[in-house]
Amino acid sequence: MLKGFWKLTWVETKVFAREPMGVFATLGVPVIIFLVLGRMVGADRVNSEPPPFNLPVLAALLIAVSVVISLVAVISIYREGGILKRLRATPLSPVTILGAQVVIKLVLTVIGLILLVLAGRQFFPGAMEVNLLSFTLALMLSTLSVLSLGFVIASVVPTARFAQPLAAALLYPMIAMSGLFFPVDQLPPVLGTLVQLFPTTHAVSLLLGVWDGSGWNAHWGSALGLVAVLVTCAGISTRVFRWE
Amino acid sequence: MPTPVIAVSHLRKTYGSTVAVDDVSLEVHEGEIFGLIGPNGAGKTTTMECVEGHRKPDSGRITVLGLDPLRDASALRQRIGVQHQEAHLHKRIKVWEAVDLWSTLYSRTVDTADLLNRLGLDTKRNAWFMTLSGGQKQRLFVALALIHDPEVVFLDELTTGLDPQARRVIWSLVTDIRSKGKTVILSTHLMEEAERLCDRVAIIEHGRVVEVGTPLELVEKHCPERRVVFTSESAGVADRFKAALGDHSVASDGATYTLQGEGEDFVTDVIHVLARQGIRIRGFRTEVPSLEDVFLKLTGHGIRD
Numbered sequence: 001m002l003k004g005f006w007k008l009t010w011v012e013t014k015v016f017a018r019e020p021m022g023v024f025a026t027l028g029v030p031v032i033i034f035l036v037l038g039r040m041v042g043a044d045r046v047n048s049e050p051p052p053f054n055l056p057v058l059a060a061l062l063i064a065v066s067v068v069i070s071l072v073a074v075i076s077i078y079r080e081g082g083i084l085k086r087l088r089a090t091p092l093s094p095v096t097i098l099g100a101q102v103v104i105k106l107v108l109t110v111i112g113l114i115l116l117v118l119a120g121r122q123f124f125p126g127a128m129e130v131n132l133l134s135f136t137l138a139l140m141l142s143t144l145s146v147l148s149l150g151f152v153i154a155s156v157v158p159t160a161r162f163a164q165p166l167a168a169a170l171l172y173p174m175i176a177m178s179g180l181f182f183p184v185d186q187l188p189p190v191l192g193t194l195v196q197l198f199p200t201t202h203a204v205s206l207l208l209g210v211w212d213g214s215g216w217n218a219h220w221g222s223a224l225g226l227v228a229v230l231v232t233c234a235g236i237s238t239r240v241f242r243w244e
Numbered sequence: 245m246p247t248p249v250i251a252v253s254h255l256r257k258t259y260g261s262t263v264a265v266d267d268v269s270l271e272v273h274e275g276e277i278f279g280l281i282g283p284n285g286a287g288k289t290t291t292m293e294c295v296e297g298h299r300k301p302d303s304g305r306i307t308v309l310g311l312d313p314l315r316d317a318s319a320l321r322q323r324i325g326v327q328h329q330e331a332h333l334h335k336r337i338k339v340w341e342a343v344d345l346w347s348t349l350y351s352r353t354v355d356t357a358d359l360l361n362r363l364g365l366d367t368k369r370n371a372w373f374m375t376l377s378g379g380q381k382q383r384l385f386v387a388l389a390l391i392h393d394p395e396v397v398f399l400d401e402l403t404t405g406l407d408p409q410a411r412r413v414i415w416s417l418v419t420d421i422r423s424k425g426k427t428v429i430l431s432t433h434l435m436e437e438a439e440r441l442c443d444r445v446a447i448i449e450h451g452r453v454v455e456v457g458t459p460l461e462l463v464e465k466h467c468p469e470r471r472v473v474f475t476s477e478s479a480g481v482a483d484r485f486k487a488a489l490g491d492h493s494v495a496s497d498g499a500t501y502t503l504q505g506e507g508e509d510f511v512t513d514v515i516h517v518l519a520r521q522g523i524r525i526r527g528f529r530t531e532v533p534s535l536e537d538v539f540l541k542l543t544g545h546g547i548r549d
Contacts, residue, residue: 004349011334011341018336018372081332089298089326091318091349 002096009100016074016104026070027063027112031119034059038124046120046127053181056120056128057207060135061180061200063112064143065171067105068150069164074101075154076163085244094243102147109143110136130211138210138223142203145226146171148233149199155241171200178204199229247310249274249396249427250295255304256451257290264290266451268304272429277422279442280431281539287451288431289329292400295429296326309395322350325389327382329400329431335374339365339384342373343391350392363387363417379410386417397421399430403437415441435536445535449543459535466541467533470510472503474518475527488517499526 017023037055038046046055075098078084087097113136120128150167157163177187178200184192195201202225209219216223248271257265265287272278280288293299295306297313297320306313311320333342343360347353360366363383368376376384382402389397399418403411418441421428432438438445439459447454447462455462481501482494495502503514511530518525 004345007345007348011337011345014341015334015336078334082328082330083332083334085298086328086331086333089296089321089328090346091321 002093002099004090004092005096005100008092008096009103012100013104013107022070026066026108027115030059030062030066030112031115033062034116035119035123038120038127043124043127046124054208054211056116056130057204057211058175058180059116060113060139060207061142061175061178061203063109063116064139064146064203065175065200067108067112067143068146068171069167070108071101071105071147072150072154072157072167073160073164075151076157076160079154079242079244080160082244088243098151102144105147106140106143109139113139131213134216135207135210138203138206138216141223141226142199142207145199145203145230145233148230148237151237151241152233155237174198174200175204177201180204180208196225197229199226202226202229246274248272249309250278250429251305251307252291252295253305255291255294255306256302257287257294257299258302263451265294265301268448268451268453270446270453270456272427274427275422275425276443277418277428277430277441279438279445280429280448281433281435281438281445281535282448283433283543286448288448289400290451291448292398292429292431296324296398297321298326322352322392323395325392325394325397327385327389327397327399327402329404331385333373333384336372338370338372339376340369342384343387346388346391352393353391354393356387356391359387359390362420364413377410378406379413382406382410382414383417386414390421394426396427396429399428401431401433403432403434411437435534435539439535447539447542454542455538462538463533463535464508466538468506469533470505470507471531472505472511472514473500473527473529473531474525475500476523476525478523481523484521484523485514485517488521489513 034055037058041055075084078087084097088094117128117132149171153167153170154163157166174195177184177191177195178198179195184195184201187195202222206216206219206222206226209222210216250270250272252271253269255265255268256263268287268291270278280291282288290299294301294304295308295313297308297317300314308320309323311323313320339360343356347356357366360369363386365380365383365387368380373381373384386399386402389399402418403414406414415437418428418430430441442459444456444458445462446456455466457465477499482496485494485501485503489503489505493504495504505513517523
């Protein structure tokens with residue numbers, strides 16, 4: 001049923017890697033932001049929360065969001081270029097075609113995280129003490145959840161030219177209101193309720209929790225929130241996704 | 245009559261209030277090249293996509309190789325090859341990677357090195373898709389459509405946008421496909437292409453089949469006029485022809501005469517008169533109507549791009 005899955009994933013990975021600007025925007029930019037902000041706040045305060053905020057969690061979230069924006073771009077470019085339509089005319093199943101993209105984005109997330117940790121250990125020694133396995137899993141779940149929202153965006157926006165800016169315009173404000181910079185309960189009531197629907201809010205809550213070492217048990221609500229967004233958005237996508 | 249490879253009856257497909265295909269019925273037989281011809285927007289592509297199983301018709305019945313394109317989609321995909329109009333691949337996928345990916349998807353494949361060789365792509369194996377010329381891209385799509393040795397091949401506007409040389413290369417590829425016993429259904433808005441390649445054509449206009457037949461049949465049926473143009477310095481040519489051939493129209497412009505008549509025998513008749521009367525001529529040509537003229541006559545307008 002998933003015939004061609006790994007081959008397609010591998011080909012897609014190579015195709016992605018051949019576009020250096022895309023690779024840099026997805027993997028390099030979050031790390032650079034992390035290093036620059038880290039220098040500004042000082043090495044000893046990189047992972048404090050607050051002041052001013054937890055930088056590694058911000059950078060990790062930026063990685064998640066940038067892979068999602070990359071997904072939205074890829075899907076809408078493929079659709080506009082007729083690539084999705086061409087792939088659908090083969091025996092590849094829809095799950096395979098889109099699943100390959102998800103796998104690539106998850107792998108990129110992990111690579112981005114590895115780069116982040118290496119950079120952090122190099123420039124801010126002592127700031128990256130965290131249960132890495134747990135944090136990686138939390139980031140992957142967060143990425144999956146945001147990816148599902150990305151699929152909804154890619155589904156409803158007709159052209160590639162608008163899809164990528166729109167995804168950025170939605171996702172970056174979501175990070176701003178995610179509770180990373182100021183507590184969510186400081187938001188006006190309506191907005192405070194609204195942000196509970198955003199995957200980023202639950203992602204920040206989970207990632208901060210794992211970073212502090214309090215473990216998943218203390219944050220199952222956040223994990224559940226991410227899963228709820230994932231299930232909802234995946235459901236919406238399967239109804240509204242267009243191949244051409 | 246053997247069972248047709250493709251049978252379409254009363255196909256109808258609308259997009260909202262736009263009627264893409266109104267009522268199309270046709271049969272395609274084994275081993276023939278069947279052409280759907282008509283202007284852009286006539287419903288050729290939608291018809292093909294319904295037959296391929298990529299679109300769900302509003303109504304009508306379709307069978308391909310005895311299968312239902314929607315219900316038996318996965319079985320059918322192993323047996324048909326498809327080239328879409330204005331198709332694209334990943335900009336930075338290499339030719340061999342695309343061929344390799346496609347060949348893992350089918351249970352049976354041809355020798356891909358040989359296939360690339362035949363299509364003249366062997367030297368482009370490592371080239372990125374975006375660096376290929378229009379003709380090379382189309383040849384790659386033909387390769388991808390043929391990789392699993394399909395019984396029926398769909399080619400939608402295969403040569404649109406190609407230069408004449410590239411077009412000729414593609415034409416010989418298409419006749420090669422037929423010579424391997426496969427059935428080809430293609431769409432084109434180039435009448436010359438249809439006339440050269442197709443064993444039979446269906447003229448489609450406003451989502452309906454206007455006429456079906458071999459290009460020759462259609463020309464004979466709808467455009468029986470023949471025209472002979474020659475140049476002669478002999479005296480009284482026009483009168484001698486009027487006397488010999490009756491009321492056929494004879495027009496002259498200086499020493500150039502244009503005779504108009506109908507039917508298979510007209511040209512022979514003219515030659516007989518020339519010979520009998522001992523008329524010396526300098527130039528001689530015949531003008532036989534083409535599929536383009538048939539199209540013009542049946543639809544009331546020329547093909548438009």
